[in-house]
Amino acid sequence: MATSIITKTVFFNATRETVWSFLTEREKIGLWFHPPKEDLAEGKDYELILTRDNGEKAKVCWGRVLEMHRPEKMIWTFTVNPLNGSLTTVTWVLEEVLCGTRLTLKHEGVEAAAGEAAMDLILSFDAGWDEHFAAMRKALSKGN
Amino acid sequence: MRIQETFRALADPTRREILMHLSRREMTIGEVTDKFEITRAAVKKHLNILEEGQLISVHVQGRERINRLEAQGLSAVSDWIGYFDQFWDQRLDALKNAVEDAENAKRKSIKGKV
Numbered sequence: 001m002a003t004s005i006i007t008k009t010v011f012f013n014a015t016r017e018t019v020w021s022f023l024t025e026r027e028k029i030g031l032w033f034h035p036p037k038e039d040l041a042e043g044k045d046y047e048l049i050l051t052r053d054n055g056e057k058a059k060v061c062w063g064r065v066l067e068m069h070r071p072e073k074m075i076w077t078f079t080v081n082p083l084n085g086s087l088t089t090v091t092w093v094l095e096e097v098l099c100g101t102r103l104t105l106k107h108e109g110v111e112a113a114a115g116e117a118a119m120d121l122i123l124s125f126d127a128g129w130d131e132h133f134a135a136m137r138k139a140l141s142k143g144n
Numbered sequence: 145m146r147i148q149e150t151f152r153a154l155a156d157p158t159r160r161e162i163l164m165h166l167s168r169r170e171m172t173i174g175e176v177t178d179k180f181e182i183t184r185a186a187v188k189k190h191l192n193i194l195e196e197g198q199l200i201s202v203h204v205q206g207r208e209r210i211n212r213l214e215a216q217g218l219s220a221v222s223d224w225i226g227y228f229d230q231f232w233d234q235r236l237d238a239l240k241n242a243v244e245d246a247e248n249a250k251r252k253s254i255k256g257k258v
Contacts, residue, residue: 004225010236014247022243031245032238080231082151105236107228114224 006107013100020071023092034060042068046076063087079113086113153197158182159190166200166213173209 012019022028024040034048048061063077071094077087088109095102153159158180165171165179177187191211194200203210 006225006228006232008232008236010240012240012243014243018247019243022239022246028242028246031242033235081155103236103239105232107232110224110228 004111006105006110008105010103010105011097011100012103016071016094016096016101019094019101019103023074024068024070040065040068040074042066063090078107083113088113150197150199153194153199156190156193159194162187162190162194163199163213166211170203170210170212173211176211 022032026035026037026039029035029040029048034050036046036048040046042065045064046062047059050058050060052058059081061078061080063079065074065076066089067073067075073094074092076090076092078090079085079087088107091106091108093104093106095104154163161180162176165176173184173188173191176191177184180187191200191202194211195202199214201212201214203212
């Protein structure tokens, strides 16, 4: 299985402490993502909650903060609804540069989680799955 | 965004089961309804969502509307790397804007005091 890693780098004209606060504090996370119920803390689970126009709340991303090394590095497990709870890993690294902060995001384990999610999909069917799956595979191969 | 509609369509077990049935053969709404203990209206709603997700297509044959699996629609789901790549681009753009707005406000406030 391929093991792609998504890496993103962003430069900020701000201190590491400022950027860190936007990654860990409830209200500030809400300014660029969906807000969690409370500030993020090492070893604690987090949930990022979307509030719809009608006031209904929905958990869209969640996981656990595995490591926090303020203001340098943080590691989360991370998943989204379509992955059915299969976890990936997100690492945030903050480095001081001349005029501010370089933030690097590394997202790993996407394929493995997608595979697990597919397995969940398979298991979500009752008896007769093998027959269904064979038919689906056949249909897919025709479609490709 | 199309991929989100595809995910939405696949998120429901009844809709996934409808896809399984359609992978065997094309079906009318009535034939799909016969496979489930839910109303025809509920089945129609599920079929609409599957169509929005581009996982099925609907073809009119005489007085019937025939539902057909569009297997290539599922290929969007396999592009998880592309999905997250775009997802993080959007989130990090928003983060950059949020941090810079805060920094600008801070600078203005310091300038005002001087």
